[in-house]
Amino acid sequence: MSSRRRIAVVTGSRADYGLLRGILARLEAADDVALSVIACGMHLAPRFGETWRAIEADGFSIAAKIDLALGDDRAETIARGTGIGVTGFADALPKLAPDILVVLGDRFEVLAAAVAATLLNIPIAHIHGGEITAGAFDDAIRHAITKMACLHFVAAEPYRRRVIQMGEQPDFVFNVGAPGLDMADTAPTLTRTELFAKLGIAGPERFLLVTLHPTTAQPQTDAANVGALLGALAGIEDRSFIFTGVNADPGYRAIDDAIRAFVAACPGRAHLFTSLGSERYWAALRLADAVIGNSSSGILEAPAVGVPSINIGDRQKGRLRAASIIDCPADSLLILESLRRIFEGRFQPDPAVVPPYGRGGASEAIAGTLRKIAIERAFPKHFHDLADVPAPPEPTV
CATH class of the missing domain: 3.40.50.2000 (Glycogen Phosphorylase B;)
Structure with missing residues (x-):
């Protein structure tokens, strides 16, 4: 058996690939990791530029491509495509046999990957959990993935608290900042x-x-x-x-x-x-x-x-x-x-104020944790005991 940890990373669009790119580079360079990149969703669609080619142009091999058959923008097509994605991931993941599956965000193709991994008993690491975007159905997807994941990499302390509030083990919820910010200094x-x-x-x-x-x-x-x-x-x-x-x-x-x-x-x-x-x-x-x-x-x-x-x-x-x-x-x-x-220069926020998502370094922290963490401590997962949370007040009749 190889001593290298098998880590599979899912990317479904140009947007999440940009956030994952620094993590992928660090995992690819690590001697103790066997990296598999799974491209799906928008990456494969000609209408969206077939951006899987950019992944290969950056030097990453794509281990699996999963087409969700997104032929139009109807809600039923997206729902059906999510089911097709579950089937595709159910076929691909047993062949890749990852020790950890890494997903980012809150899109439907990521939900498909997480559902398949959960049913295949594969540990999931989730990036950008705990956030709120009330104008999209992403919240429901994001929080559902949180409940399936055993490792959590969040972008700010309020998000860490929310993930723990949802019953996740505090020892496995890491506030690392936003990985997308790492490109600010390197691009x-x-x-x-x-x-x-x-x-x-x-x-x-x-x-x-x-x-x-x-x-x-x-x-x-x-x-x-x-x-x-x-x-x-x-x-x-x-x-x-x-x-x-x-x-x-x-x-x-x-x-x-x-x-x-x-x-x-x-x-x-x-x-x-x-x-x-x-x-x-x-x-x-x-x-x-x-x-x-x-x-x-x-x-x-x-x-x-x-x-x-x-x-x-x-x-x-x-x-x-x-x-x-x-x-x-x-x-x-x-x-x-x-x-x-x-x-006209009438809007001038103070540049000294640190943005809420940090100033970079998340990719290194995420890749390092994925490489070294004792995954058997986090998986199978056990929900955090919230017994110390005060009971809500009785309703007023």
Whole structure:
């Protein structure tokens, strides 16, 4: 039997791969680890850029590809795809026989992996648990994965407390910060001219970085969100707009269609990229005047490099906030006024205030723990005794 620990890592999209990349690099370089990368979901879809190719371009071999058959954006397709994913992981995981399966976040493809691993009696390590995003159905998925996982790597102390509150053993809940922030110091630094040359675009060099995803718990708000965002951008004439692609949640096509129509109507200034890749994204993030939309990147990564964010709607409601974030409802005039505050220097958060998700180092901490922890102490898992929690008061009749 090999003395190397077999660790499998699941990635379902360009977004989570960017967060996992530093962890993968450290595990791949470790002599005591046999790493397996499993690509699924959006990575395999031509509409989303077949981003599994970026994983291989970074030097990682893909041990298994699991297609969830995401042919459209209907809720029933996503639900059916999750079931297809469980079947795919049930086929792949026994062949890879990992000692630990690593998953990140709260997407449906990650839920499929966790369900299969639980039924196959494979220990699960979960990254980014304990968080709240009240505008999406992600909360239910994220917390369900927490209950299936035995190792937890959270991004902030309030999230650690929430995971323990859910009955998880405190000894196996690690506050490491957000792994995505590790790229802040390692991604190449470019000038705006160099970035635009790499992207093959022209136009005003001052720009906004824009990403908008469906608000899955409140799908009725998607039309208002995209309408307000694009209405505000239409009022700006001296900036370029760099859009990154919509993710594969239910309802994504209406948002994607609206963005594509806007880009087509603004040739030379508006540009849509299915995926920028981690290095180009971080270069763009550093150089942008602001990040705007409802992506978690505006909440986690943008504050780490001192770039202000405008967060639209409720998709990220409940996450810890840095002082550099402006929350806006779906109102074009309010969004436009927030942008002007940023452009004119009227919005200047204190750069000395440490963002709530730390300033990097999570990838090293996660990889080191995965390599060295005595997994038999954590698995089979035992729930934390909450007997010391006071009983709730009797209801008033």
